[in-house]
Amino acid sequence: xxxxxxxxxxxxVDSLSAQFEQEQKDDSGxxxxxxxxxxxxxxxxxxxxxxxxxxxxxxxxxGETFRFYDVDLAQVTIRSIDAxxxxxxxxLLTGGAALEDAFNIVSAGRRDGMSWVRLTPRADDxxxxxxxxxxxxxxxxxxxxxxxxxxxxxxRFSDIELNPTLDESRFTLDIPDDVEVVDGxxxxxxxx
Amino acid sequence: xxxxxKPAETEAGVVDAAAWAEHKNELADFSIWSLQGRVATxxxxxxxxxxxxxQQGEDFDVRLSGPLGAGGFRAKGSLDDVVVIQTKDERxxxxxxxxxxxxxxxxxxxxxxxxxWARGLPAPGGYDRISVDAQGRMISLEQKGWxxxxxxxxxxxxxxxxxxxxxxxxxxTRIRLVVDRWFDxxxxxxxx
Numbered sequence: 001x002x003x004x005x006x007x008x009x010x011x012x013v014d015s016l017s018a019q020f021e022q023e024q025k026d027d028s029g030x031x032x033x034x035x036x037x038x039x040x041x042x043x044x045x046x047x048x049x050x051x052x053x054x055x056x057x058x059x060x061x062x063g064e065t066f067r068f069y070d071v072d073l074a075q076v077t078i079r080s081i082d083a084x085x086x087x088x089x090x091x092l093l094t095g096g097a098a099l100e101d102a103f104n105i106v107s108a109g110r111r112d113g114m115s116w117v118r119l120t121p122r123a124d125d126x127x128x129x130x131x132x133x134x135x136x137x138x139x140x141x142x143x144x145x146x147x148x149x150x151x152x153x154x155x156r157f158s159d160i161e162l163n164p165t166l167d168e169s170r171f172t173l174d175i176p177d178d179v180e181v182v183d184g185x186x187x188x189x190x191x192x
Numbered sequence: 193x194x195x196x197x198k199p200a201e202t203e204a205g206v207v208d209a210a211a212w213a214e215h216k217n218e219l220a221d222f223s224i225w226s227l228q229g230r231v232a233t234x235x236x237x238x239x240x241x242x243x244x245x246x247q248q249g250e251d252f253d254v255r256l257s258g259p260l261g262a263g264g265f266r267a268k269g270s271l272d273d274v275v276v277i278q279t280k281d282e283r284x285x286x287x288x289x290x291x292x293x294x295x296x297x298x299x300x301x302x303x304x305x306x307x308x309w310a311r312g313l314p315a316p317g318g319y320d321r322i323s324v325d326a327q328g329r330m331i332s333l334e335q336k337g338w339x340x341x342x343x344x345x346x347x348x349x350x351x352x353x354x355x356x357x358x359x360x361x362x363x364x365t366r367i368r369l370v371v372d373r374w375f376d377x378x379x380x381x382x383x384x
Contacts, residue, residue, distance in 0.1 A: 024244070024257075032244035032255060033228050034373075054372040055230060070240050072357075072370045073232035077240050127258070148279045149266040151255060182239075 002107035002117035008138040010095040016041040016139075017164050018157040022051075027150035039093075039157065045081065046171040047090045060173050061090065065185060067173045076175050080185045092119065092131060093140060108132065114141055205321060211328030218352040219311045223249045224378040225351070227310065229371040231256060233299050243369065245310065246376070254303060265296045267303055274303075299365045305336055310371070312342060312355045329353055338362045348374040 017040050024033040037051040049059040056071035061081060068077040091098060099105070103119035110116065114134035121128060127147055134142035139162065143155040175181060206212050225247050232240045241264055244255040250271055256264040266277040267289050274289040278296050286292050294300045305315035312330050314322065319335035333340045339361050346356040354374060360367045 024242075026244075026246075026253065026255070030226075030246065030376075032226075032246075033242055054228075055370070057230075068240055070230060070232060073230060073240060073368050075232040075240055075368075147257070149255065149257075149264075149277050151257070151266070 002109075002115045002133075002135065003105055004107075005115050005135040005138040006095075006105070006117050006133065006140075009135065009140065010043075012138070013162050014043050015163055015166050016093070016160065017166065018160040021156045021158070023154045025152050025154065032151065040166055040170055041090075041093055042166050042171060043094060045094045045098075047094060048170050049090060058173060059090075060171050062171045067175075069173055069175065069179070074179045076173070076179055076181045078181065078183045078185055092133060092143065102126075103131070112142075203322070205323040207324060207326045208328060211326065212324045212330075213328075215328030215352060216313060219313050219354075222311060222351065222377070223247075224376065225311070225374060226376040227371050228373040228375070229369055231301075232368045233365055239297065239299065247307065252307060256297070256301065265293055267293060271304075299367075300362065301367070302336070302338060302360065302362075305338070309333070309340060309358065309360070310355065310369075312345070312353070327353070346371070346374070348377060351377045 017038070019036070020039050021036045022034070023031055026032055035051045035055065036053050037049070037057075039050075040048040045061060045063045047059075047061050051057040058067075058069045058071075060067050064081055066079045066081055068079070069075070091102065099119075101122070103121055105117060105119050108116040108118040112134065114136050117133045117135070119131040119133065129146045129148055131146070132142075132144040133140050134144075139160055141157055141160075143153075143157075145153040145155075147153070202209050203212075227243070227245045229243045229245075230241070231243045239258075241256055241258045244257075246253040251269065253266070253268045255266045258264050268275050268277070269285075269289075272287050273285055274287070275283055275285050276289055276292040276296065277283045284292055289303050290300065293303055302309075308315040314330070314333055314335055317336075319333055321332075321334040322330065323332045324330050329342070329345055331342055333342075341359045342355045342357070343359070344356045345353040347353045351374060354371070356371050358369045358371075360369070
């Protein structure tokens with residue numbers, strides 16, 4: 001079932017690389033945002049979430065800090081991991097104990113050739129109301145995140161490679177010097 | 193709409209009054225539009241996120257969300273009554289959304305005038321200084337305490353040229369907005 005497959009994923013997969021397509025829809029099904037890019041994961045808590053179209057944004061976590069770099073806007077925001085990772089889909093894929101603490105996880109049947117898991121946050125001030133994860137052959141293929149404001153983010157992974165060797169440097173960010181760096185470490189989340 | 197279509201008299205900062213008048217007319221008829229973009233603010237409370245804006249005549253649905261779709265706010269409504277939604281159980285009806293939004297984000301996001309600025313138009317109610325280029329495109333504006341610059345424009349299908357990048361500064365908050373996509377565009381088409 002879903003939860004069994006998700007556990008198998010955490011046990012068998014230490015690193016992963018994939019392409020993703022992301023689409024945000026509002027409660028009337030209208031598309032608000034579309035973007036695509038690449039996702040790298042290295043357990044337990046390193047990841048790189050990089051948008052390549054229609055804009056360039058890189059989100060990396062080296063396990064301690066979370067760096068968010070928007071190339072067009074020429075700004076890097078740095079946050080400590082605990083403050084922000086809790087509220088992002090990235091936590092779902094890194095998994096581990098932090099996930100069970102943060103979410104109530106139940107199997108949610110099968111559809112579209114995938115076994116599904118439903119995750120509902122235990123705390124009530126998180127940014128997501130519910131997250132659904134569709135797994136194919138015990139690997140996450142689709143992620144759906146319902147936020148608190150009536151918007152759903154659909155993410156579809158493709159070209160998934162399991163346990164690739166990923167160089168350390170992929171999880172750090174070399175920040176060009178003409179970029180504004182906003183270091184918010186120790187602040188709780190974003191502008192709250 | 194409040195733009196008075198009077199004959200184009202010369203105005204300080206406007207290179208070609210006729211081109212500006214014509215461009216304003218086209219933009220004023222632009223009643224249905226949506227944009228997808230990104231916003232960054234510098235200073236202490238550095239914040240970066242995605243902006244979705246849907247405009248249907250007087251009604252708008254604006255969503256500002258943090259990276260990966262978390263946090264921020266949603267403001268829906270029309271001129272005089274706006275519902276600002278922060279989390280699923282915090283919804284406020286207001287006639288002054290900008291104040292509420294500032295409390296949510298911790299910085300000022302000038303929602304009401306941005307409805308005009310985003311299209312490259314001054315908001316109704318007079319302005320202190322303006323500069324418009326020979327093609328009738330607004331390049332800079334000082335209005336309502338904000339200094340704005342419009343460094344580049346894009347020309348989406350069946351629509352007049354609209355800003356691709358806007359920098360807004362009111363002395364406290366400096367906002368950079370990049371528009372990635374204009375869509376669902378349907379202005380009143382006039383034979384000209």
